[in-house]
Amino acid sequence: MQTLITGSIAxxxxxxxxxxxxxxxxxxxxxxxxxxxxxxxxxxxxxGTAANIAYTMALFGARPKLMGTxxxxxxxxxxxxxxxxxxCSAVMQLDEVFTASFFSNTDEDxxxxxxxxxxxxxxxxxxxxxxALREPPDLAIISPNDxxxxxxxxxxxxxxxxxxxFDPGQQVARLDGAELRRGLDGAxxxxxxxxxxxxxxxxxxxxxxxxxATVPNVVITESEQGSSxxxxxxxxxxxxxxxSHIANPTGAGDAYxxxxxxxxQNGLPLRLSAQVGALCATYVLEHIGTQTHHFSPRDxxxxxxxxxxxxxxxxxxxx
Numbered sequence: 001m002q003t004l005i006t007g008s009i010a011x012x013x014x015x016x017x018x019x020x021x022x023x024x025x026x027x028x029x030x031x032x033x034x035x036x037x038x039x040x041x042x043x044x045x046x047x048g049t050a051a052n053i054a055y056t057m058a059l060f061g062a063r064p065k066l067m068g069t070x071x072x073x074x075x076x077x078x079x080x081x082x083x084x085x086x087x088c089s090a091v092m093q094l095d096e097v098f099t100a101s102f103f104s105n106t107d108e109d110x111x112x113x114x115x116x117x118x119x120x121x122x123x124x125x126x127x128x129x130x131x132a133l134r135e136p137p138d139l140a141i142i143s144p145n146d147x148x149x150x151x152x153x154x155x156x157x158x159x160x161x162x163x164x165x166f167d168p169g170q171q172v173a174r175l176d177g178a179e180l181r182r183g184l185d186g187a188x189x190x191x192x193x194x195x196x197x198x199x200x201x202x203x204x205x206x207x208x209x210x211x212x213a214t215v216p217n218v219v220i221t222e223s224e225q226g227s228s229x230x231x232x233x234x235x236x237x238x239x240x241x242x243x244s245h246i247a248n249p250t251g252a253g254d255a256y257x258x259x260x261x262x263x264x265q266n267g268l269p270l271r272l273s274a275q276v277g278a279l280c281a282t283y284v285l286e287h288i289g290t291q292t293h294h295f296s297p298r299d300x301x302x303x304x305x306x307x308x309x310x311x312x313x314x315x316x317x318x319x
Contacts, residue, residue, distance in 0.1 A: 001138045001139065001265045002065060002135075002137045002138050002139075003057070003062070003064050003065070003137060003138065003139050003140070003261055003265055004064075004065050004067055004090070004129065004133070004137035004140040004141070004162075005050045005053050005054045005057070005064050005065065005066050005067065005140075005143070005261075006050055006067045006068060006129075006140060006141065006142055006143060006145060006149075006153055007048065007049040007050030007053070007068060007141070007142070007143030007144055007145045007167075008048040008049045008050055008051075008068060008100055008116075008121050008143070008144055008145055009048035009050055009051045009066070009068040009069070009070050009074075009091065009099065009100065009121070010048035010051070010099060010101055010102050010116070010119075010121070011044060011045070011046065011047060011048075011073075011077075011099060011100075011101045011102070012044070012045040012046070012047030012048075012101075012102045012250065012251075012289065013042060013043075013044055013101065013102065013103045013104070014042065014043050014044075014045060014104050014106070014250055014288060014289065015039040015041070015042045015103075015104065015105040015106070016039055016040055016041055016106055016248075017037045017038075017039050017105050017106065017107045018039075018040050018108060019037075019107060019108060020107050020108060020109055020111070021037075021107045021111050021113060022111070024037070037105055037113075039105060043288055043289065045288075045289035045290060045291065045292065046077055046080055046081075046289075046290070046291045047102055047250075047251065047289075047290045047291070048068070048100060048102070048121075049143045049144045049145075049167075049169060049254050050066055050067070050068050050141075050143050050145070051066060051068070051081060051086075051291070052251050052254035052258070052290045052291060053141065053143065053254050053255075053258045053261070054066045054081065054086045054258075055081065055084055055086060055258075055291045056255045056258035056259065056280050056283075056284075056291075056293075057086075057258045057261060057262055058081075058084045058085035058086050059084075059085075059293075059294065059296075059297075059300075060262045060297050060300070061085070061297055061319055062085075062262055062265060063085055063086070063087050064086060064087065064261075065087040065089070065090055065133070065137065066081065066086050066087065066088055066090065066091055067090040067091065067129070067132055067133075068091055068092070068121065068124060068145065069091075069092045069093075069094055069120040069121055069123050069124045069126075069146075070091055070092070070093050070094070070099045070100075070120050071093070071096075071097045071098040071099040071100075071119055071120040072093070072094075072095040072096075072097070072098065073098050074091075074093055077099070078091065078093075080291075084291075090132040090133060092127055092132070094120050097119050097120045097122075097123070098119045098120065099119055100116065100117060100118050100119040100120060100121040101116070101117045101119065102114065102115075102116050102117075103115045103116070103117075104250055106248060106249065106250070110246060110249050112249070112250070118146065121145060121146050122146050123146070124145050124146040124149035125146050125148040125149040125152060127149075128152070128156060129153065129156050129160070129162070130156070130160070136160055136161075136162050137162060138163070139162075139163050139164070139165070139188070139261075139264070139265075140153070140157055140162050140163070140164045140165070141164065141165040141167055141191075141257065141261065142154055142157070142164055142165065142166055142167060142183065143169060143254075143257070144167070144168065144169035144170055144171045145171070147171055147174045147175050147179065150168070150171060150175070150183065151175075151179050151182055151183065154166060154182060154183045154185070154186075154187070155182065157186070158185065158186040163188040164186075164187060164188060165187065165188060165189040165190070165191060165261075166183040166187040166189070166190050166215075167190075167191045167192070168180065168183060168192060168196065168200070169192070169193075169196065169253070170196070172192075172199045172200050172203070173199070175203075176203065177203040177204045177205065180200055180203055180204050181204050181206070184204075184206075184211060184214065184215055185214075188215075188216060188217065189215065189217040190211065190215050190217070190218045190219065191219045191221070191257055191260070192219075192220060192221070193220065193221045193222070193223070193253060194220055194221065194222045194223075197220050208230070212230050216231060216232075217229070217230070217231045217270065218230040218231070219260070219274065221253060221256060224240050225240065226238050226239040226278065227240075227256070227274055227277075227278065229270055229271060229274055231270055236270070236271050236274075238271060238274040238275055238278060239278070240278050240281070241278050241279050241281075241282045241307055241308075242282070243282045243285040243286045244286055245286060246285050246286070247285065247286055247287050247288045248285075248288045248289070249285060250284075250290055251284045251289070251290025251291075252281040252282075252285050253281065254284075254290060255277070255280035255283060255284040255290075255293075256274075256277035256280060256281040257277065258277070258280055259273070259274075259277030259278070259279065259280035259281070260273045260274055260276070260277040262276060262317065263276045263277070266317060267316065268313055268314075268316060269313075272310060272313055272314075275304070275308060275310075276304070276314075276317075279300065279303065279307070283295060297317045297318055297319065298318060300317070301314045301315075301317060301318060
């Protein structure tokens, strides 16, 4: 099964603030806000939603095909991804710009303030799946990217009959109601976190019930509360797996999506696929950086079986 991962490919600059953001905001002065947070440390990592998803999938021995736009500074990053097992043949390098960059500051309560520079990602709208791949994939995920590109990719998947997962993520802030409705139209699955879901409902005027009536599978992640699955007329709650410690929350949602995709790719039930995603997210929480975690399929399955019962079904991940 060929899975296409579309979305952002970026460098991550992760910072840690030794305090609480909320203690520095004055509600009556937000219109005059001018704040600077002095951080204790900063680290630079490989990142971007699509690349993060592809990396974690590759840890299972899958060979996901990554599609996105990057800049002239991508050389080392390409070598890293290819060494990890990611197929970068559909990544377009544009030498006139730099690769997108994500700047994230996390406080001691794990709240985040983040900013994203689009760079080469802003030109993703100029590329099509049909031009990047010789044959259509079996499944595509449309994750956060240039907003125009996301809409076009959803349109292309519908037109070409490619099953796709709509994963608007933080781009719910940029996509308008009509664009979000187009992303939902014909989607095999919607994956979104609980806050972004509220924004989606408000912008589209659709309720969760409305979305469930047209999208066969709806997955709403709820941070440490786990996730809720809405499929086949049923609601299933999936618990999260407690990390040994939390180093940084950035990228946990991407890892969840990777685990979900690996499960689906191997024919696992939706609930078990979500549990695989939940444990992938736990690995990321325990590390600083979105691609610094590592595990073998055998180690992953052993850890999972120490926490939950898979009735032997995870043998499918062992090859």
